[in-house]
Amino acid sequence: MAFRVVVFISLCVSIGVGWIIESGAADVFLEATRQDFQKIPLGIAGIENLGGSESPEARVKLGTRIEDVLKADVRRSLVFALVDLPSLGMKVSHLGAEPDPSFKQAAENGVSVIVWGQAGMKSGNKDADLSMDGYVYDAGSNEVVGGKRYVGSASVARLMAHRFADELVFRYTGEPGIARTKIAYVSELGTARELFVMDYDGYDPRQLTADGFLNLMPRWSPDRRFLVFTTYRNRNTQDIDMIELATGKRWTLVAQGGLNITPVFSPDGNSLAYSSSHEGNAELYRLDMKTKAVQRLTTHAAGDLSPSWAPSGRELVFTSDRSGGPQIFLMSADGSNVRRLTFEGDYNAAPVWSPRGNLIAYVCRTPKKEYKLCVITPDGQKRLQLTTGLGVDDSPSWSPDGRHLVFSSTVEGKSQIYMIDADGKDLERITFTGTHNSAPSWSPAS
């Protein structure tokens, strides 16, 4: 039964997305962004705490912590609907590796997947190994279809939950999941703005640069090894730099004078599109990463910036103020066939093409002069405003599964980073400290 559900969903997704890319059919739009489409009902029966630590609180905290992370990951996957098992009358404890008799009853109540596990520390030492066992019961076959066993230091407790969540998504959709993805962003330290990377849920922030001035607008390489960004050499000149995350090593990719902003890798990683004003005003260029050849893509007296590639690599969406205020335009990757996409409102900017290809998210200025998030289909037929309220929303970036956006907003005063579903549901703040966090960029999945 569960198998049939899976097949049905994957058919929906693949046919739906394929259809939108090809035809942009208007009525499919709602279908693809409706998040309550046939989610798989999944219950978490608990991550039990095993012995091994002398401190009962520490053990309770560990199991509870892993379970909380797993629940949040499952909820954000948008693949599963998290079922509250106790409300179905299920009370299980001391679960081993075998399914509990009560699972059958839960299955009869419509639960498709039940997950449980155990976690423990091997000693009371803070740096000692943790272990976590996770099991998956599938109602369709009425058996345990598999499990995982993770070990590692105390610092990877959250990662254990993230990996398990991604295994679940992978098992039921064939997609890698987003629970192990990262978000690169800019954070203020004094008057400087430096690059940071954190987990997709806002945990474990790490500082990447310490230049003491401005580093702006990071974007990931498709293989997740590098970030490209704008940096100010001697405070007076903008360069585009690349940094390797594993080593901190840096390369200057573009240093031409003038503005050099909004760099972004093509989906195949072989080209970098960016905006530069070194020939007068902001134009779009394409740098071949292998030959270092630079090709100019736009020629216009107005400013062209913020390129974003279609997942096919064949088209670019970008911002241009060639018709007055900034608007969203499309063109082929060689710079031909330029056409305007947005006509509603007098300020539309910062477009990003969904990895699924079906939507372009951007910042739209409302009639009340608030800067909010909008999405539009690449054929311009359907447009939706995702956020409302006060403040400036900026720098949208898609999750690799195309189901979420991360962005910065001043809706609560200081600029912080938020996550939202592609249909505007489940707004969630993910940074809570600091005076300014902005320019989030969601990593590809691995």
Added chain:
Amino acid sequence: MKKIPVSYLPLILGVIVLGMPACSKKAVRSGGDMQALQDETVKGGGSKDGTGSSFPDTSFSGRNESNNLRGLDRNPSEERLGGHAGNTGSPGGVGHANAMVAKADSGAGARQLAEIRAEQVASVAAGLRDVFFAYDSFSVTDEGRHALAGDAEWARSNPNAQLKIEGHCDERGTSAYNLVLGEKRAKAVRNYLVELGVAPTYLSVVSYGKERPFCTEHTESCYSQNRRGHLVVKTGK
């Protein structure tokens, strides 16, 4: 233009916005000195001649599912997760890539601050005045022209001084577009100073967009402080 009631402002802004393409064209045409800007820093990878070393391979042939996830297993083998001591070992995985460490270059911030302070001191001593802009606009106002007349006089009487014009924006609008708008503001200031007889070779422009605000409140009085062309005497490089 001086005594137009406030209620006409949106109309004026509209006219300015409509005028943008024309203004930009002018900027391009009057930009003979932009060539100087362009040539001044060509270096590193972007240039065709390059600097010998090539960039690391960033090509990506598609997602490799086996990179990381190993699938559920009826008899799971133990998977050891890398902690902060290294990444998970897979080529595509960041894991908990920990080496992402800021080079502990604690000197960089202090040096930048010292240089910024030196510039501030020199600029205040010179009595340079800034230019303020209307929302969404990069047109130099009458008041701005008045301020620049004084700045130009100082520049002419200090012919060896290098002036830097910083373009700034308020927090409204996107980060990226405000960098473009900030550059338009800085260039509008630069172009007017050139009209007043200041040699273009002594002027440089840089846009900070909304990234270095003078004021961080969410109020119009603060926004108007941040929409500026800020003139600075360059003391360092």
